[in-house]
Amino acid sequence: MSLKKKVSMTVNGVTVNAEIEPRRHLVDFLREDLHLKGPHLGCEQGACGACTVKVDGQIIRGCLFLTVQADGSVVETVEGLTKSGALADLQESFMRHNAMQCGFCSSGMLLAAAELIEKQPKASREEVREWISGNYCRCTGYHAIVDAIVDVLEARAKGQKIKPVVAHA
Amino acid sequence: MNKPSDLKGLVLDPVTNDQRYIGNSEPRHSARRLLEGQGTYIDDIQLPRMGHVVFWRSPVAHMKIGKIHTEHASKMPGVLAVVDGVQMAKICKPWVATLGHLAGMKSAPQHALAIDRACWQGEPVVAVVAETRAQAEDALQHVDVEWEELPAVISMESALDPKTPLIHPELGDNLCFTRSLDVGNVDEAFATADVVAEATFGFGRHTGVTLEPRCQIADYNPGERRLTVYHSQQAPHMMQDLYCRQFGLSESDVHVICKDVGGSFGIKVHAYPDDFATVGLSMMLERPVKFVADRLESFTSDIHAREHRIKGRIAANKAGDILAFEINDLTGIGPYSMFPRTSAIEGNQVVNLVGGPYKHQNYRAHLDVVFQNKTPTCQYRGVGHPIACAVTEGLVDLAAQKLQMDPLEFRKRNVIPDDAYPCSGISGIKLEVLSHEQCLRTIEKMMDYPALRKEQAELRKKGIYRGIGFATLIELTNPSPAFYGVGGARIASQDGASVRLDPSGVVSVLVGVGEQGQGTEGIYAQIAADAVGVSINQVRLVTGDTDVTPYGGGTWASRGAGVGGEAVLLACQALHENILKLAGAILNRPVTELSIHRSHVLDKATGEQLLPFSEIGRIGYFRTDTLPAGFSADLMVTRHYTQKDYPFIFTNGVQASYVEVDPDTGFVKLLKHWAVEDCGRVINPMLVDEQVRGAIVQGIGGVLFEECLYDESGLLRNGSMADYLVPMANEMPDIEVAHVETPTQSSKLGAKGAGEAGTAGAPGAVQNAINDALAPFNATVFDQPITCEKILRALKKI
Ligand code: FES
Ligand code: FES
Numbered sequence: 001m002s003l004k005k006k007v008s009m010t011v012n013g014v015t016v017n018a019e020i021e022p023r024r025h026l027v028d029f030l031r032e033d034l035h036l037k038g039p040h041l042g043c044e045q046g047a048c049g050a051c052t053v054k055v056d057g058q059i060i061r062g063c064l065f066l067t068v069q070a071d072g073s074v075v076e077t078v079e080g081l082t083k084s085g086a087l088a089d090l091q092e093s094f095m096r097h098n099a100m101q102c103g104f105c106s107s108g109m110l111l112a113a114a115e116l117i118e119k120q121p122k123a124s125r126e127e128v129r130e131w132i133s134g135n136y137c138r139c140t141g142y143h144a145i146v147d148a149i150v151d152v153l154e155a156r157a158k159g160q161k162i163k164p165v166v167a168h169a
Numbered sequence: 170m171n172k173p174s175d176l177k178g179l180v181l182d183p184v185t186n187d188q189r190y191i192g193n194s195e196p197r198h199s200a201r202r203l204l205e206g207q208g209t210y211i212d213d214i215q216l217p218r219m220g221h222v223v224f225w226r227s228p229v230a231h232m233k234i235g236k237i238h239t240e241h242a243s244k245m246p247g248v249l250a251v252v253d254g255v256q257m258a259k260i261c262k263p264w265v266a267t268l269g270h271l272a273g274m275k276s277a278p279q280h281a282l283a284i285d286r287a288c289w290q291g292e293p294v295v296a297v298v299a300e301t302r303a304q305a306e307d308a309l310q311h312v313d314v315e316w317e318e319l320p321a322v323i324s325m326e327s328a329l330d331p332k333t334p335l336i337h338p339e340l341g342d343n344l345c346f347t348r349s350l351d352v353g354n355v356d357e358a359f360a361t362a363d364v365v366a367e368a369t370f371g372f373g374r375h376t377g378v379t380l381e382p383r384c385q386i387a388d389y390n391p392g393e394r395r396l397t398v399y400h401s402q403q404a405p406h407m408m409q410d411l412y413c414r415q416f417g418l419s420e421s422d423v424h425v426i427c428k429d430v431g432g433s434f435g436i437k438v439h440a441y442p443d444d445f446a447t448v449g450l451s452m453m454l455e456r457p458v459k460f461v462a463d464r465l466e467s468f469t470s471d472i473h474a475r476e477h478r479i480k481g482r483i484a485a486n487k488a489g490d491i492l493a494f495e496i497n498d499l500t501g502i503g504p505y506s507m508f509p510r511t512s513a514i515e516g517n518q519v520v521n522l523v524g525g526p527y528k529h530q531n532y533r534a535h536l537d538v539v540f541q542n543k544t545p546t547c548q549y550r551g552v553g554h555p556i557a558c559a560v561t562e563g564l565v566d567l568a569a570q571k572l573q574m575d576p577l578e579f580r581k582r583n584v585i586p587d588d589a590y591p592c593s594g595i596s597g598i599k600l601e602v603l604s605h606e607q608c609l610r611t612i613e614k615m616m617d618y619p620a621l622r623k624e625q626a627e628l629r630k631k632g633i634y635r636g637i638g639f640a641t642l643i644e645l646t647n648p649s650p651a652f653y654g655v656g657g658a659r660i661a662s663q664d665g666a667s668v669r670l671d672p673s674g675v676v677s678v679l680v681g682v683g684e685q686g687q688g689t690e691g692i693y694a695q696i697a698a699d700a701v702g703v704s705i706n707q708v709r710l711v712t713g714d715t716d717v718t719p720y721g722g723g724t725w726a727s728r729g730a731g732v733g734g735e736a737v738l739l740a741c742q743a744l745h746e747n748i749l750k751l752a753g754a755i756l757n758r759p760v761t762e763l764s765i766h767r768s769h770v771l772d773k774a775t776g777e778q779l780l781p782f783s784e785i786g787r788i789g790y791f792r793t794d795t796l797p798a799g800f801s802a803d804l805m806v807t808r809h810y811t812q813k814d815y816p817f818i819f820t821n822g823v824q825a826s827y828v829e830v831d832p833d834t835g836f837v838k839l840l841k842h843w844a845v846e847d848c849g850r851v852i853n854p855m856l857v858d859e860q861v862r863g864a865i866v867q868g869i870g871g872v873l874f875e876e877c878l879y880d881e882s883g884l885l886r887n888g889s890m891a892d893y894l895v896p897m898a899n900e901m902p903d904i905e906v907a908h909v910e911t912p913t914q915s916s917k918l919g920a921k922g923a924g925e926a927g928t929a930g931a932p933g934a935v936q937n938a939i940n941d942a943l944a945p946f947n948a949t950v951f952d953q954p955i956t957c958e959k960i961l962r963a964l965k966k967i
Contacts, residue, residue: 021303023303031212031213032215035215036206037206037207037208037209037210037213038205038206038207039206040210040212040380040381040431041212042380042381042382042464042890043464043889043890044463044464045464045889045890045891046891047889047890047891048380048890050380077206078205078206079205079206079207082205082206087204091201091204091205094204095196095197095198095200095201095204096196097855098194098196098197098688098855098856098858098859099859100200100203100204100686101432101685101686101687101688101859101860101863102203102380102381102429102430102431102432102433102685102686103200103203103204103208103429103431103686104208104210104380104381104431104432105380106203106204107206110204125903128898129898129899129901130898130899132898133897133898133899133900135898136378136380136890136895136897137380137898138377138378138379138380138432138434138863138867138895139380139432139686139863140859140862140863140866141859141861141862141863141864141865141866141901141904141927142862142866142896142897142898142901143859143862143901143903143904144858144859144862145898146898146903165196165198167198167704167705167706
């Protein structure tokens with residue numbers, strides 16, 4: 001397999017040029033070539049959502065998406081979205097509710113939740129459950145994740161931000 | 170409905186003078202990096218010259234291995250080695266997983282890579298190492314193994330028939346372990362009982378499905394002759410010990426590091442053949458080798474659990490007293506008992522626990538643990554508890570129904586009363602102190618039981634079939650050396666903590682128990698902050714590194730808070746004393762005149778701040794010349810803790826489930842779930858709540874969805890996340906959790922375990938709720954997972 005293709009894309013705000021095998025999945029490229037640790041691999045078959053990243057504003061499964069498909073695109077991972085502050089409210093809310101345990105599902109869960117907040121700002125608790133049903137969490141029981149997302153939806157509806165969690169001295 | 174917060178129980182006495190964190194829902198600050206994509210799981214680690222291993226695994230349930238052709242694969246691009254079982258056995262000894270205190274238990278020697286025969290689909294046979302994972306997988310296609318299919322033992326029901334082939338002829342039969350117990354006068358109790366109810370309970374095999382698959386990197390450094398293994402594991406010191414023994418190394422030559430672990434649930438507390446193979450390959454190649462199971466490999470090679478068929482019966486009298494239980498448990502464990510904890514423990518727990526919450530005095534149990542050609546089974550979250558609980562509680566409901574008693578009332582009448590402890594359970598288990606009565610009262614209020622029953626009755630008139638199910642449970646936690654140590658397994662039941670005051674006044678805490686997401690490090694930080702007397706952001710935690718942390722057992726049997734937490738408390742209290750001693754020496758004042766408050770040494774009488782911790786650190790480390798002759802400023806202390814008062818500290822709780830069953834489709838909708846949990850002192854309610862909920866959801870997986878399905882030839886039919894159903898957010902109910910706190914007297918902290926009771930109780934509660942919903946149709950289902958099809962069969966609709 002020596003056939004390689006040139007690709008160019010913006011990953012978390014940085015232009016990346018690379019030569020890769022056409023069969024290389026986007027999540028492998030991000031993880032192994034760019035050393036990004038945020039997107040994880042849970043199943044490599046599109047079932048678990050751990051590999052969720054954003055391509056041109058849409059969340060996709062990095063394990064089902066070929067790197068060559070992302071040629072010319074804007075790719076964002078939890079690392080970039082953390083830096084830009086796009087996930088800040090959700091991250092604070094997840095902290096506050098202990099909406100993660102091992103954290104392996106968290107980057108995918110946060111990206112899915114962020115898209116829900118954008119697309120369905122009035123989502124009910126049931127709709128939140130339905131929306132995140134594409135993402136496995138094997139640790140939490142989901143309840144705290146739903147609580148965390150609902151809190152952000154409510155805060156947004158009131159035009160508020162989630163207060164940062166600080167250690168009380 | 171009432172909120173748990175309205176039902177506050179007793180407030181426990183504080184453990185420390187200025188307790189600010191223990192008992193509070195402190196967020197886990199160290200988890201922030203996980204939410205920012207900055208965790209370090211094994212697959213995130215890349216080492217120079219690292220090879221990647223993939224395995225050729227047995228494609229059938231039982232086969233004879235013939236000639237292995239590796240020439241082609243070896244020449245593929247990037248390939249570093251292709252290794253078979255004979256080559257591997259030259260450096261890695263085989264093992265036999267039995268425990269001395271399980272009398273008569275047997276198993277066959279097992280190798281890192283199979284030699285001569287492979288005994289389940291997925292058993293590793295040939296290893297291929299290449300420079301990249303893709304190259305290794307490409308080369309794997311060119312490994313050619315000649316094999317011949319052998320007859321396979323699939324059904325546990327026929328495993329002991331004389332006609333059934335023997336999996337290991339040298340063992341004489343397919344029986345791994347058997348145990349019988351007969352206490353009281355069971356025959357008479359059944360003969361004279363007013364009601365006797367019986368049922369056969371089935372439990373499907375399921376597995377843990379940790380979201381991060383099993384993985385490790387073995388790095389043998391030939392210069393140092395030292396092996397470092399980065400491992401996604403729950404028990405680093407146990408693995409250190411096993412690696413040194415299987416490869417003939419000394420303990421000091423083996424270093425095991427566990428960084429972030431993406432879920433464990435007992436799946437990652439065992440030693441797998443591919444663990445040893447990866448280490449062996451690194452030693453052969455003298456370079457790092459990474460193994461990451463893909464999902465299909467996980468399904469066929471991670472341990473499975475819970476394949477049981479139990480015939481059970483219960484006897485009761487008209488007054489509503491339970492008189493006796495009797496069970497007969499048959500369980501299949503795969504072709505080998507799993508190393509080193511053994512696969513007989515699960516069935517053994519079932520025998521110990523059935524009937525456990527109740528005060529009856531007659532009990533008979535028989536257990537047969539048999540071999541079969543399926544993936545090995547072993548301890549998975551809750552170990553035997555969900556089975557014992559579903560059987561006990563299923564029978565209890567049947568008896569209550571026959572007596573026409575309310576199931577909650579029947580339980581209240583029969584549980585061992587809260588003032589009866591300490592006492593022994595009928596199977597011989599020692600119970601320190603439990604709170605069944607209080608838990609039952611709490612759940613009744615929490616769910617507003619009378620209102621719910623009314624709602625159920627009204628809806629039933631409209632053709633809506635809802636059911637309420639209870640499960641009372643006991644769970645063993647904080648194990649003593651009686652669990653493994655006495656059986657000859659080198660698994661530490663003690664745990665240790667080292668705690669150090671750093672020069673700046675920060676407290677560093679090193680603990681043998683690590684973090685897999687439960688929040689272990691979070692609660693240790695809470696304990697340390699309170700016990701030393703600093704704020705929580707002045708505490709740093711170090712776990713998961715055998716070179717650094719005190720020796721300990723790691724995470725299993727819900728011991729993190731109760732055993733590890735106690736070690737942290739003891740070490741921190743000792744450091745607190747040492748800080749006072751040093752302050753006395755610096756100030757030339759008797760220690761009795763001093764106290765500590767929030768990183769300062771104070772004058773006890775006036776409360777005046779005398780010395781900040783940074784000053785204690787500065788003098789203690791850099792100006793010891795100013796201290797009296799012979800005074801040693803011991804600002805790092807280590808303490809160990811073993812729970813020795815009881816074989817285990819039992820916890821208890823009760824769960825209730827509210828479901829709706831559609832009699833036309835068999836579809837079950839979970840409406841709500843409640844749990845009351847008594848894990849002794851609660852160190853962080855928020856963390857315990859979500860532990861309990863996560864555990865309940867895994868239990869719900871077992872009762873409704875999850876099952877490793879095999880065909881008649883022993884091939885796994887659903888080895889992917891798309892085919893093997895685990896609960897998703899949409900099907901799960903909201904789960905309300907309340908706590909009753911009955912601290913154990915065996916430690917200062919008083920904490921018992923909290924990680925598994927949820928999984929233990931949920932299957933029984935949901936099963937009973939479904940059967941309650943089906944009651945108007947005179948139908949019952951006791952075969953888990955309870956699928957739509959099984960419900961429709963029970964309703965005689967198909
Ligand atoms: S790894 Fe992509 S969905 Fe699971
Ligand atoms: S926190 Fe572990 S999988 Fe979600």
